[in-house]
Amino acid sequence: MTPTAMLEAPVAETATQRTPAAKPFVxxxxxxxxxxxxxxxxxxxxxxxxxxxxxxxxxxVPAVDAAALLGDSLRTDLGAMPELSEIxxxxxxxxxxxxxxxxxxxxxxxxxxxxKYNGRVNxxxxxxxxxxxxxxxxxxxxxxxxxxxxxxxxACLLEITGMDAITLQPAAxxxxxxxxxxMIRAYHESKGNARRKVLVPDSxxxxxxxxxxxVGYQVENLKSNAxxxxxxxxxxxxxxxxxxxxxxxxxxxIGVFESQxxxxxDILHAKGALLxxxxxxxxxxxxxxxxxxFGVDVMHLNLHKTFSTPHGGGGPGSGPVACKxxxxxxxxxxxxxxxxxxxxxxxxxxPQTVGRVRMFYGNFGMFVRALAYILANGPDGLRQTTEDAVxxxxxxxxxxxxxxxxxxxxxxxxxxxxxxxxQAKNGVKTGDMGKRLIDYGFHAYTTSFPLIVSGAMMxxxxxxxxxxxxDLLIDALQQISREAAENPELVKTAPHTTRIRRLDEVGAARxxxxxxxxxxxxxxxxxxxxxxxx
Amino acid sequence: xxxxPKSPAERAAMLQEIGVDSIDDLFxxxxxxxxxxxxxxxxxQHSEHEVVEAFKAFAAExxxxxxxxxxxxxxxxYRPVLIDVLSQRGEFLTSYTPYQPEIAQGTLQALFEFQSMxxxxxxxxxxxxxxxxxxxxxxxxxxxxxxxxxxxxxxIARTVHPEYREVLGTYAQHQGIPTAEVDFLKNGRVDxxxxxxxxxxxxxxxxxxxxxxxxxxxxxxxxxEVVHAKGALLxxxxxxxxxxxxxxxxxxxDIVSLESxxxxxxxxxxxxxxxxxxxxxxxxxxxxxxxxxxxVDKEGRRGFVLTLSTREQHIRxxxxxxxxxxxxxxxxxxVTIFLxxxxxxxxxxxxxxxxxxxxxxxxxxGVEGASLLFExxxxxxxxxxxxxxxxxxxxxxxxxxKIIGGLRLAQWYPELGENASLWCATELTTRAQIDAATVAxxxxxxxxxxxx
Numbered sequence: 011m012t013p014t015a016m017l018e019a020p021v022a023e024t025a026t027q028r029t030p031a032a033k034p035f036v037x038x039x040x041x042x043x044x045x046x047x048x049x050x051x052x053x054x055x056x057x058x059x060x061x062x063x064x065x066x067x068x069x070x071v072p073a074v075d076a077a078a079l080l081g082d083s084l085r086t087d088l089g090a091m092p093e094l095s096e097i098x099x100x101x102x103x104x105x106x107x108x109x110x111x112x113x114x115x116x117x118x119x120x121x122x123x124x125x126k127y128n129g130r131v132n133x134x135x136x137x138x139x140x141x142x143x144x145x146x147x148x149x150x151x152x153x154x155x156x157x158x159x160x161x162x163x164x165a166c167l168l169e170i171t172g173m174d175a176i177t178l179q180p181a182a183x184x185x186x187x188x189x190x191x192x193m194i195r196a197y198h199e200s201k202g203n204a205r206r207k208v209l210v211p212d213s214x215x216x217x218x219x220x221x222x223x224x225v226g227y228q229v230e231n232l233k234s235n236a237x238x239x240x241x242x243x244x245x246x247x248x249x250x251x252x253x254x255x256x257x258x259x260x261x262x263x264i265g266v267f268e269s270q271x272x273x274x275x276d277i278l279h280a281k282g283a284l285l286x287x288x289x290x291x292x293x294x295x296x297x298x299x300x301x302x303x304f305g306v307d308v309m310h311l312n313l314h315k316t317f318s319t320p321h322g323g324g325g326p327g328s329g330p331v332a333c334k335x336x337x338x339x340x341x342x343x344x345x346x347x348x349x350x351x352x353x354x355x356x357x358x359x360x361p362q363t364v365g366r367v368r369m370f371y372g373n374f375g376m377f378v379r380a381l382a383y384i385l386a387n388g389p390d391g392l393r394q395t396t397e398d399a400v401x402x403x404x405x406x407x408x409x410x411x412x413x414x415x416x417x418x419x420x421x422x423x424x425x426x427x428x429x430x431x432x433q434a435k436n437g438v439k440t441g442d443m444g445k446r447l448i449d450y451g452f453h454a455y456t457t458s459f460p461l462i463v464s465g466a467m468m469x470x471x472x473x474x475x476x477x478x479x480x481d482l483l484i485d486a487l488q489q490i491s492r493e494a495a496e497n498p499e500l501v502k503t504a505p506h507t508t509r510i511r512r513l514d515e516v517g518a519a520r521x522x523x524x525x526x527x528x529x530x531x532x533x534x535x536x537x538x539x540x541x542x543x544x
Numbered sequence: 545x546x547x548x549p550k551s552p553a554e555r556a557a558m559l560q561e562i563g564v565d566s567i568d569d570l571f572x573x574x575x576x577x578x579x580x581x582x583x584x585x586x587x588x589q590h591s592e593h594e595v596v597e598a599f600k601a602f603a604a605e606x607x608x609x610x611x612x613x614x615x616x617x618x619x620x621x622y623r624p625v626l627i628d629v630l631s632q633r634g635e636f637l638t639s640y641t642p643y644q645p646e647i648a649q650g651t652l653q654a655l656f657e658f659q660s661m662x663x664x665x666x667x668x669x670x671x672x673x674x675x676x677x678x679x680x681x682x683x684x685x686x687x688x689x690x691x692x693x694x695x696x697x698x699x700i701a702r703t704v705h706p707e708y709r710e711v712l713g714t715y716a717q718h719q720g721i722p723t724a725e726v727d728f729l730k731n732g733r734v735d736x737x738x739x740x741x742x743x744x745x746x747x748x749x750x751x752x753x754x755x756x757x758x759x760x761x762x763x764x765x766x767x768x769e770v771v772h773a774k775g776a777l778l779x780x781x782x783x784x785x786x787x788x789x790x791x792x793x794x795x796x797x798d799i800v801s802l803e804s805x806x807x808x809x810x811x812x813x814x815x816x817x818x819x820x821x822x823x824x825x826x827x828x829x830x831x832x833x834x835x836x837x838x839x840v841d842k843e844g845r846r847g848f849v850l851t852l853s854t855r856e857q858h859i860r861x862x863x864x865x866x867x868x869x870x871x872x873x874x875x876x877x878x879v880t881i882f883l884x885x886x887x888x889x890x891x892x893x894x895x896x897x898x899x900x901x902x903x904x905x906x907x908x909x910g911v912e913g914a915s916l917l918f919e920x921x922x923x924x925x926x927x928x929x930x931x932x933x934x935x936x937x938x939x940x941x942x943x944x945x946k947i948i949g950g951l952r953l954a955q956w957y958p959e960l961g962e963n964a965s966l967w968c969a970t971e972l973t974t975r976a977q978i979d980a981a982t983v984a985x986x987x988x989x990x991x992x993x994x995x996x
Contacts (some may be wrong), residue, residue: 053884063885064624066892070975071903076790076895079902081920083761085792085891089664092887098596099884103877106650107635114634127547128638136812138630145614146814148646148949155605156813166586181676181815182870183939184857192718220857220867226718229862267573295582298571304578314870315898322874323651324641324834325674326816342714365714368705369617369679370814378599385598388589391545398548401558404570410563421573421654445646454644476549477558478823497555508646511841518839518851520602522828524670525660 034506035449036497037489041116042451042484044507050105054526057092061100066432089303090528105382108511110323111453119447121425121456121468122263124293124315126399127384131519132379141378145371150355156374157354160346163381164330167311170392171292172302173332177341179372183290186310186329187221187257191340192257192364193308193333194284195225196340200362202281204272205254211240212266213460216258218288227254234462238264238418240274249281260301263460264418265403265470267294275305282336284308292316294400294424297393297496308333313373317380328376341441342367398473399424402480406469413491416509417463424472433494438501440465443490445512446504452484545589610790611977612948613904615926615968617678617705617755617783617808617816621893622972623948624885625986627808627878636877641834641870645849648666651873652848654834658820658880665788665883665890666802667795672833674872678803679708682751682781683715684832684866686802688821689749689777689891690721691830691865697722697747699776701734703756705783706956710753732760732918732928736770743774753781758918758966759901759926761791768796786970787924789886789894799823808882809875818875829855832866894924896971900978901925906968907982912989915966921989926968928953932989935965945984947977 077084094102111118118125136142144156166174180186191208198205208222211232219229232248235241249256256278261267268274287301287309293316295301302311313319313328313539333341343363344356356371387395400423407426414428430440433520444454444467456468471480493501493533505511550558555567557741564570567696571579590598597769602917605919631637635650642648642655654993655673662671674679686698698716700709702725709725726739734752743750748772754762764780771778780794785806805817823831837851855862886893905927909916931938935952942949950965957964 015934024765050653052653054660057887059927061885062889064889064892066889066896067971069896069899071899071978074895074899074902076898079898080761080791083792083922085788087789088789088888088891091661091664091890092884093889094884094887096885097627099881100630102879102884103630103636103654104633106653107630107633108650109653110635110639110650111647112635113638113642113940118640120640123640125638125640129547131595133632133637135596135599137810138599138603140606140608142810142812143608143620144606144813145612145948147614147616148610148612148948149939152607152610152943152948153813158605159599159602162587167734169585181680182868184867184869185676185680188867190661192714195718215869216856216858216861216864217867217869219862220860220864221863223862224715224719224867226720248658257944263573267571269573269575271578273576296579299574299578300580304575312870316824319868320637320874321640322637323639323648323655323877325871325875326676326873327870328816336825347737365717366707366710367680367714368711368815369705372814373676373816374807374813375810376609382595382599385587385590385595386547386592387545391547391589392584392586394545396549397570398550398555400570401555401562401567402563404564405558421570423570423573444644448644448647453640453647471990473548477554480550505646510646510845510847511843513645513841513847513849515849515851515887518837518849520852522835522851523838524656524828524835525663526656526850527660532720 024462036493036500039450040485046270047108047509048105050102053092053102053528054090056098056102057094060092060390061093061095063094063096116451116474117471117483118453119469119471119483121427121470122290122455124470124472125321126215126318126472127474128318128320129383132382135382136375136378151353151393154354157346159381161354161376163377164346166384167330167332170296171309172300172331174335175338175341176330176332177345178377179331179368180310180329180331180344181311181368181373182325183312183329184217184221185215185367186331188224189331189367190286190308190310191221191225193337193340194286196362196364197337198254206252208254209256211249211258213238213262213462214259215288215290216259222257232266237420238262238462239268242270242273245274245277249277249283251281253281253283255284255286257288259291261291261294261423264427265422266418266420267423268314271304290315291424294396296396297389308337313376313380314503318383319376319379326373326376330374340364388420402471402473402475405480406471406484410487413488425468425470427463428467430467433491434465436494436498438498441468441504442504443494446490446501447486447507449507452483452486570806582894582929583706603650607948608947610946610981613950613969613981616951616966618811619784619968619970620811620972621786621806621970623808623810624882625929626885627881630881631874631878642850646885648848649932652836654877654880656838656848657902659836661880661883662802662820662822665793666800666822667793668800669825670828671820671822672831672835674876675819675821676831676872677817677819678783678801679711681821683712685751685779685799685821686712686751687715687719688799688832689779693748693777694763694829695746695748697744699724699726699739699747701726701752702756703728703734703922704753704781705757726996731920732758733762733921734767735807736766743771743776747774747776749777749779751779751781752914753783755784755787755924755926758928759923760918761922761924764794784924786894786897789890790898791924795996798827804879807879809878811866816872816875818872818879830865831855833868834871839846845923893971899923900969900971900973901927904967904973904978907978908985911982911985914985925970926966929965929967930963931965934962938988942981942984942986945980947984949981
């Protein structure tokens with residue numbers, strides 16, 4: 011029986027006839043109902059010669075002979091670039107959009123990703139003309155607003171983190187890591203020895219070891235202790251005069267605050283090594299505790315996580331790096347400074363800088379959104395936000411404990427990590443249950459990460475979820491745990507209600523098709539043949 | 545706080561169900577000495593109206609009502625209304641990286657279309673789903689060439705954007721990749737003889753930009769021949785993407801690093817923009833960043849997934865091709881919408897840029913004492929002007945007329961002198977603005993003559 015047939019199989023059958031997969035749900039999805047969605051081919055398949063979606067302005071200077079001006083450099087063919095009218099473009103992208111799940115539709119319980127509400131006023135203010143149209147090379151005297159936004163955001167982030175100095179230049183979290191580890195390297199070099207290795211816990215994000223390698227360090231993995239935190243004995247054994255830094259995520263990727271953070275910092279500092287904090291989980295700390303106070307030397311922030319700038323299907327991000335005074339000389343140039351004439355400006359004269367990590371000043375549009383978020387919250391709002399994020403995670407933990415195995419009993423902060431141990435006995439894995447959650451109207455939680463938990467189910471609700479939405483998620487996961495026991499096939503073949511089913515990812519990698527190509531002329535697609543793709 | 549969907553009673557009830565007395569019990573793992581007890585010293589909570597007013601006040605302190613002739617890696621082009629109307633749909637704006645393809649086909653198909661259009665425009669076989677920007681993209685392209693060739697050096701034209709070269713220097717420094725820079729000729733193009741001499745048996749790649757930082761279009765074919773004869777790869781960086789509408793694509797290159805900001809992305813004080821790396825198919829396994837690929841679902845229907853992720857950090861960790869994770873997906877969507885609106889009409893857009901820049905150059909160079917540098921090679925929409933007074937003086941005088949003139953070049957190219965500046969005109973530059981700049985520049989000249 012094909013999965014579709016399973017879905018369509020009659021519900022009312024006798025007990026003897028009923029196969030385990032006779033019903034699409036063992037439980038009842040309360041959040042979602044399937045509905046018609048529009049089919050839509052690739053933009054190239056909809057193109058036909060001579061259609062246009064634009065009209066150029068009347069040219070107010072003499073036309074030129076492009077061939078005469080460009081000579082051999084003239085382009086004569088624009089390949090298969092599409093030709094469509096405006097309404098077709100509106101429908102094309104609107105139809106595509108309806109195939110996405112998004113925060114604006116419901117909860118995204120993705121652990122570590124912090125899918126919180128993205129305030130719409132942030133989008134509005136980033137499009138104000140004097141902000142959106144500011145050129146990065148316009149004179150500083152005519153950029154006081156842009157510089158003022160950067161300056162105020164920097165001041166807020168320094169207060170929130172308890173650090174001394176900051177750069178907004180890095181374009182994303184991993185780029186911030188790169189910048190921070192470069193600064194660590196420059197610091198050690200200034201002391202005469204760059205040192206050789208960077209320690210990375212086995213619970214870390216993949217970007218941590220990848221970053222250390224890009225900066226030319228050997229990566230030494232550090233085994234976690236029985237609570238999922240840093241094993242102090244292992245750390246003591248690993249840290250020596252060749253250790254540049256430890257890259258630590260706090261709270262850790264299992265959502266637990268490192269209570270021995272002071273000891274960790276002390277062990278590193280005693281050997282001249284530095285403590286780097288991956289700020290991916292900073293949303294558990296804002297307004298409650300500050301990395302600068304608990305021994306962190308340098309850290310990055312993800313404005314697209316903690317400070318609500320939209321993920322946009324994978325970016326843009328922004329990864330400011332904050333540091334203690336000892337690392338300030340190494341910040342990327344330029345830095346924003348107050349100049350003698352009471353104006354803000356850039357200082358490029360930074361003899362010890364690690365250099366530039368990005369052209370211009372970073373993802374400025376994200377600075378605007380993050381500052382708008384901070385202003386909308388204020389100190390009380392930011393604190394309440396953190397508290398609600400932690401409250402939500404603990405509420406989920408309390409309601410799902412017992413339905414799923416909880417590998418670490420340590421107190422959770424903003425996210426909770428279960429495992430699929432109970433369900434794996436029936437052959438149902440974390441990835442299957444994540445896919446099944448889609449049928450219940452949610453995005454999957456984070457599956458199979460962190461690596462220290464076999465079959466990890468990592469759930470981060472964020473503060474943006476109401477109790478009703480949390481209860482729907484809890485209800486869905488409880489029902490899925492029942493399905494895993496009563497009808498494992500149903501879960502293993504999920505999702506059943508999406509417009510497409512599980513995709514052949516092995517085939518995609520084995521024979522990569524990474525672009526559309528015009529079909530041979532005689533087989534050119536008609537609207538009918540394009541429709542057959544569906 | 546208006547973003548938080550809970551009443552005080554609900555919070556209390558939830559705490560009770562968790563089995564704790566107060567919210568602070570949930571923070572008990574944070575040592576007491578590290579807990580923040582009071583309010584952070586940041587601005588108080590603002591209403592939505594107050595937030596808008598705060599940013600209007602910031603905006604008012606930036607240049608508004610000025611005409612601008614700045615380009616140099618950030619280009620002002622018209623952004624069709626559809627870009628924001630469509631990309632601001634919550635399903636695009638507030639979705640995550642498409643790791644669950646069954647509920648992310650919208651983002652994935654758009655990325656597939658993005659990759660396809662970038663290939664059509666650059667003449668390359670494959671393209672990734674975006675890099676942060678043109679500067680980091682160029683640096684990543686160089687590191688990619690090092691992996692491909694097993695060689696360890698890079699030769700870079702000095703006509704590559706100075707900030708791109710700075711970023712590359714930062715990356716190369718810690719990778720132990722030696723770099724050498726090659727000068728330009730009187731026509732603004734890279735000096736091919738010097739380039740040839742700079743390439744050694746350990747040179748992994750040569751990086752050029754076209755149109756280059758001076759706006760001059762490089763002759764890619766003979767450069768590729770020289771580079772390939774030495775067994776190195778040619779990387780062509782493109783900062784002004786609209787040029788691809790009318791300038792022959794660098795099909796002889798091995799890797800193209802494109803900054804696609806010109807395709808519908810606001811200049812926005814420098815970001816977010818959208819880099820992308822395109823390459824010949826044989827270099828696929830060394831490509832950094834995310835790739836979207838076509839496949840089928842269990843029932844044979846076409847669909848799209850992120851693919852070949854064994855190159856990436858979340859699988860390979862320290863052995864990954866790059867540490868990049870988050871990219872510029874939403875900006876890539878804006879680019880895709882822009883390219884769909886213009887399509888083959890990119891040619892019309894590019895031709896207007898060519899006409900406006902040509903007219904601007906002729907007009908300004910017609911001012912007594914002014915002249916164009918780098919004549920004798922084709923340009924797109926930028927040019928270098930030598931003015932009778934210094935670029936700084938000229939700039940100050942033009943600002944009084946609400947004109948932001950060209951960019952002073954001496955900070956990066958001292959040999960060009962204090963009087964050289966880089967100008968840009970796009971389809972948005974009007975005849976009136978060009979005339980006003982010409983008149984203002986002539987007035988400065990007259991005043992100087994009077995003073996003399």
